[in-house]
Amino acid sequence: MSKEEDIIQELINKFGYLEGAVKVQRPRRILLEIDYKNFREVFAFAVKELKFGHFCTITGLDEQDNLSFIYHLAQDSGILFNLKTSVSKANPVLETVIPFFPGAEIYEREVVDLFGAKVVGLPAGNRYPLTDDWPAGQYPLRKDWKQH
């Protein structure tokens, strides 16, 4: 069995409900789509037990009613674990992953500015990347946002 399949097997052994949700996109790429209510425990398991010790970034996606966020985690073996989760656009609340990765701060600020995610636990600080006088409630990477 390949390494990717090993990882998937471990995930399914631990969390039975992941059966079918996790797949290998191509060698060294694993994709898992998951409800936000289960996100935290799977994330913690991946980081602590599966040794995904490198946090690449968060990609935000606008999927009509939902905002999806892909957390890209990397392993030293070169495997990239894309953990995709969705929250409703009306109330896009995420919990911060800074306790796992202090370096995640800037990526979380980015999804706050560009997608309007609300990240709980994000410390006060400069915004990124938009200007300080950017009008409130304007999230440029949402699909319904149009340039003035």
Next chain:
Amino acid sequence: MHNSDKFNIPLGPQHPALKEPEGFSVALKGEKIMGMDIRLGYNHRGIEKACEERTYIQDLYLIERVCGICSHSHSTCFVQAVEEIAGVQVPKRALYIRTLIAELERVHSHLLWLGVAGHEIGFDTLLMYTWRDREIVMDILALLTGNRVNYGINTIGGVRRDISPKQIEEVYKGIKTLEERTRYYIEVATQETTIIKRLSGVGVLSREDALRLDAVGPTARASGVNRDVRRDDPYAAYAEIKFNVITDDHNDVYGRTVVRVKELMESYAIVKQCLKDLPEGPITVKVPRKIPAGEATSRYEAPRGEDLHYVKSNGTEKPERVKVRAPTLANIQAVKHMLKDRYLADMPIVIAAIDPCFSCTDRLVYLSHCEPPKGVKQSQKRDCFASLAMTSRFKNAKVMSWEALRTYSIEWHRVHGIDFSELNNTFRKRLEKR
């Protein structure tokens, strides 16, 4: 000065140490840095949003302009993701040419960095020498691709230009010179007393911290983190090429210098391997304009570290979403940590040591028109400057608009005997003639 208090000095958005606008506000006590505040985002150009409104081919050229130095990194990273979604098998020769250009780009970027590092610690001679030699690799790149930067060699499904045997000769020749010169720089950078004094023990980032803060590229490798996308997650032709991943355990700016100069030598070796093993065959395959729905994440070891692109397509000729994560964004977190309790004098070199590329870091979103935040009107802003001027000793001081300032300047020079109006008229006439 300010005996008891800390005081803040601004480094940036415009400052000689920074080649691009980024704001660092440093709290100093004497010469010591007590704390700092980083404000990024001044280079925000809206590339990610713009990508969604353009076709894949247009995006390729737009993405190439994310950064001037690692343009090939971004375009390759993007094109790999698109090819993965489209399920295209790129010809081998194209992969080798991509690898070749990638390593030449690494050479030019590292030489550039070495010069900048020299400048930041006040050693301009190193700057002049390395930048002189950087011209050699720039010329090679121009020879192979037609451009010194923003090579435009990639296309979806392969590369746009083939390499002739005559060009290969030229590359060998240039690389040979560069190898000799680089050996000399390794000697200078690792043995000159004042350089060592300024570099070693500065900007320390322990292995644990490098891992904790997700540092990438030479910054991480100089802290003993053995991580290189080229080896771990091979792309292009790297799976078939033998090379060493350079690591160092100095954990400081000196270590980062050593890693980069040694990587130069590795890059020369890779370039030679690419040229030697260059397979015959086509350089591109045809890819339909409409890319089937799907998503892909592509990683690439840019000169500054891991570059990550995420592309999602929706079956049309325009992507649904393009995400770019440049290496500097990953490393900028570590800078704050490195500068704790250091001296102001160390700041430029510590910032430079991650080889920051802020235009990579900030991308997306541009505005053609922006309302000021509620409560502050443009005119009010001007008024507070005016009142400041009135309270100062200069009672006749006034706040001018740009146009008025321009007129004032022209008038001032005319009074002092320098009159450009004649020149302006000449130019205007010339323009009208056209």
Next chain:
Amino acid sequence: MLNSLFFILVFPGFLFVSFFGLVAEYVDRKIYARLQNRVGPPWFQTFADFIKLLGKEDIVPCEANARMFGLAPIFALSAVVTVFLYIPIWRYDAAFSFNGDIIMALYLLTIPTLAFFIGGWYSTSLFARLGSVRCVTQLFAYEVPLFMSILSAALLANSWSLRDIANFYSLRPAYCLFNLLGFAVSMVALLGKLEKAPFDIPEAETEIVAGAFTEYSGRLLALLRLAIDIEMVVGAALFVAVFFPFALALGAALGFIVFIIEVLAVVALLSLMRTVVARLRIDQMIDFCWKYLVPLALLQLLINLILKGVLV
């Protein structure tokens, strides 16, 4: 009276030394450029820069103390020009001379640094203030070895007058060899005084923009730059007068030419030294001065004290 006025304003005073200073800056820049494999400026570049700056508008920051801000460059300039009058250049005689003028020359050479401090401090910009504090911090480090090594040469000559010292050594050229260590120490200290690499800490552009000069522009900046150029020439001329006054014995015309060449050689040496090093940090600079330069200067003093007992 008219004679003195000529000395002060024309030769070897203001006009001559300004011209010489700009030429020396050209030599410095050209050599620096050639050593860095660049083409370097054309011969008139320094003059063009100076004239261009003179033609620009002076901008005094609102917050600055305009009087001190404006006076600082003039202080600096007049101090360094005065020193030149006391340096014997083409005969055994300087334009002016008295016993003890070497002490005065050394102290006048400190004035520019203080003037930079005052100018930077009163311009109230943060960068300028940081630069001024660095100026003065650095002053305490290089001044001691500089004074000690120059005065130990004076000690051997048994005089506090520059004219007599120059006389003494030009009659006994071999004695100059004893002072080589002192010369080396003072060359390094002079780099600190002129704020050139590795001691360009007060105007480290990548850290604090232009240090004390950040807010200066136009005529005032032109004067400041002229003062620095003249300081370089005067420093070099002082070294020539104290350490290698061979020109004096050669007669007026030839002696003058040799003197100029010697000064430019010292300037060239300074540019060579600044080409091959990186900028130190202020703490490293002070460490270096007190740990290495001062003991070496003390050694020179000791050597000269012993020699004085043996030879004279």
